Structures are given as structure tokens and as C-alpha cells.
Amino acid sequence: MTTPSHAYAGRSVLVTGGAGAIGSNLTRALLEGGARVVVIDDLSASSAANVPTEGDLRFVRGDILDPDALSDAFGESPEVVFHLAASFANQKSVEHPEEDLRINGVGILRVLEAAVAAGRPRVVYAGSGCSVYGNDAPMPLTEGTVSTKLDTPYQVTKLLGELYLNYYGEHYGLPVVKTRLFNSYGPWDPPGRYRNVIPNFMWRALHGIPLPLTGDGTETRDFTFVGDIVDGLLRAGTSDRAVGMEMNLAAGREIAIGDLARKINEAAGSRAGVEHRPRRAWDRKKRLLASIDRARDVLGYEPACAFDDGLAATARWFRTHWSRLATDPKFLPPGVDPTALRPRT
Numbered sequence: 001m002t003t004p005s006h007a008y009a010g011r012s013v014l015v016t017g018g019a020g021a022i023g024s025n026l027t028r029a030l031l032e033g034g035a036r037v038v039v040i041d042d043l044s045a046s047s048a049a050n051v052p053t054e055g056d057l058r059f060v061r062g063d064i065l066d067p068d069a070l071s072d073a074f075g076e077s078p079e080v081v082f083h084l085a086a087s088f089a090n091q092k093s094v095e096h097p098e099e100d101l102r103i104n105g106v107g108i109l110r111v112l113e114a115a116v117a118a119g120r121p122r123v124v125y126a127g128s129g130c131s132v133y134g135n136d137a138p139m140p141l142t143e144g145t146v147s148t149k150l151d152t153p154y155q156v157t158k159l160l161g162e163l164y165l166n167y168y169g170e171h172y173g174l175p176v177v178k179t180r181l182f183n184s185y186g187p188w189d190p191p192g193r194y195r196n197v198i199p200n201f202m203w204r205a206l207h208g209i210p211l212p213l214t215g216d217g218t219e220t221r222d223f224t225f226v227g228d229i230v231d232g233l234l235r236a237g238t239s240d241r242a243v244g245m246e247m248n249l250a251a252g253r254e255i256a257i258g259d260l261a262r263k264i265n266e267a268a269g270s271r272a273g274v275e276h277r278p279r280r281a282w283d284r285k286k287r288l289l290a291s292i293d294r295a296r297d298v299l300g301y302e303p304a305c306a307f308d309d310g311l312a313a314t315a316r317w318f319r320t321h322w323s324r325l326a327t328d329p330k331f332l333p334p335g336v337d338p339t340a341l342r343p344r345t
């Protein structure tokens, strides 16, 4: 399968959150396809090093809540807006619920208002399949089974984003596409206090310290390589049939957290194994497995990356960037005492 970035050649595209884990990969793909890209990102959860330096890119370092920065970002009259800027994710929202609502709620409202004012470009929203289905929906998760009983403020505001898209789509004729991403992983996804399990496991394994299991290890997630997520987002930005729809973007395959820990320890050459930690109160999901039938049908989406290959690519990225990742305190995973570490090379 070829990534459809060539469909964007010469087109003007805005990526909010384009310095983030997924956004920076998306931006790179768009630039490779010859798009003219504007990124708006306040770097609150990322760094300038993530922003590509090659290609037709203008970087607006700013907050989507700042009207001047947002109007600057819309200055090139984008044909497509990928809205990825967000306060990420569950644990952060539990600790900072108002910030979560401000960025994920008021933030998307402002982006949608700006899109209407800028002539109604296509808006592709990075929603969250791990958020909107609650805990009781049958597996695999299909798009119609949304729940209103959610576990964290982040899950609430990711669903809120979809509701705002519905409103702006119906009321203003804004062409919106609601993607629901599942557990992205891969290069440019850093470790850190509020970051995802794969980079945090990789960081610990490369330091030779045990990987924390907050369940019994049989819990599953639908880990999806970021290249496949980007492919789906690009398709969502061009498919006419997708307008107004919501659709899962996932690998459509379950990986148990215990198996994940073993694979990461092997990839990093760590013999430290795992350690058991108390379950986080909000973390009630035993399984996550997405149906990707709709994305297959509507977008021609087909995830291409085998899990082990994606993990190997992630490990390579970690090793290439290890001097930065190993030493900067902002990349410390939760529960790590930096004074007790002996970094490995």
C-alpha cells in the first residue's frame, strides 16, 4: 500500500499540534507529498526538534487559544485542517481537568470557528477510540457503540470534540471527518510523565530497570504504528465519502501488555523483567480491539506494519535519540527516581 501523500501536492494544509508525536509524522508525510504546510503548536508537550526543517513548512509557535496565533495559522487559507493539538491524555486530565477542557474543548471550538471564517476547509479531527466507547461495548469496537459513561476528563473532552464537529458540520456545512485513533506508537513519540506505555517501557528497558505492570498483564490494547495512523489521516483528508463520518484508525489486532513488556525487554536487551504496581483508578479497560471495517471500506485503509517491525523501528529511533531522551528530565517516565539510575549506552 502506498501512502497517499501525493494527493496533497501543491495544496495548503494546516496541522494543529504538528510538533507532537503523531503530528510531526503527519507533517513529514505531507511535506514529502509536496504539500504547503503550516504547523501551529505551542510546544507545551513537544519540542522544536520534532518540527521538520525540510520542505514547504511555516511553523507558528503559538497556542490555539490565542486568537492572533490562530488567525496567523489560518493565513494561507488551508484546504485541509488536521486538528491534533490537545492536552494529552488520561492521567494528565485527571490531575488537570480544567486545562484539559480549555485545550480540548474551547481549543477545538476556536479551531472550528476559524475554519468557518476561513472558507470552510475540510477538518479532520484526531479523536480517540480508546476514549469514546466506554467499558461495556462488545469487541471489536464498531463506530456506533459510543458510551456516555467515560472514565476521565480527557475521554469526555475527546468525545466533546466529536460533538462540536457534528454541530459545525450540520449547522455551518463544514466538511468534517472524525477519526478515532487507537494507541499510536512509533518514532517521535517520546517517553514522559503523561506519555504512552510503549515509549515509557522502552525508556525503562534501555535503562535496565523493571517495567511496571498496573494490571495482571493480560489486558490488551490495539497498538497501531504511527505510519498507519498517518496513512489513515491522509486518506481521511481526501475521501469525499468520509465527510460527516466517524471511523476507527487502528491495527485491528490485540497485544497483551505482558507480551508487550517481554518484547520490549528483549528488544532493549534488558533482563530486569517486570514489577507489579497498583492499578490506576481510572484504568478499567480490560481489552481494546477496534473494528477497522469502516475505514477499509470508506478510505481504502489497510494497516501495513507488523507489530514487531513497528517495535523495532521504535527501538531504532530511541537508540538514535538516546543521548537526549536519557538525560532530559522532561522524558522521565512516572515513578522513576532519576538519582537511582545508571544510564546504559
Ligand SMILES: NC(=O)c1ccc[n+]([C@@H]2O[C@H](COP(=O)([O-])OP(=O)(O)OC[C@H]3O[C@@H](n4cnc5c(N)ncnc54)[C@H](O)[C@@H]3O)[C@@H](O)[C@H]2O)c1
Pocket (backbone or CB within 6 Å): 016, 017, 018, 019, 020, 021, 022, 023, 040, 041, 042, 043, 044, 045, 046, 047, 062, 063, 064, 065, 083, 084, 085, 086, 087, 088, 103, 107, 126, 127, 128, 129, 130, 158, 180, 181, 182, 183, 184, 185, 196
Ligand atoms: N497517541 C495516541 O495514542 C492517541 C490516541 C487517540 C487519539 N490521539 C489524539 O491524537 C492527537 C495527537 O496525539 P499525540 O500522541 O501526537 O499527542 P502529543 O501530545 O504528542 O501532541 C499534541 C501536540 O499538541 C500541542 N499542543 C498542546 N496544547 C496546545 C495548544 N493549546 N496550542 C497549540 N498546540 C498545543 C503539544 O505541544 C503537542 O505537540 C491528540 O489530539 C490526541 O488526543 C492520540
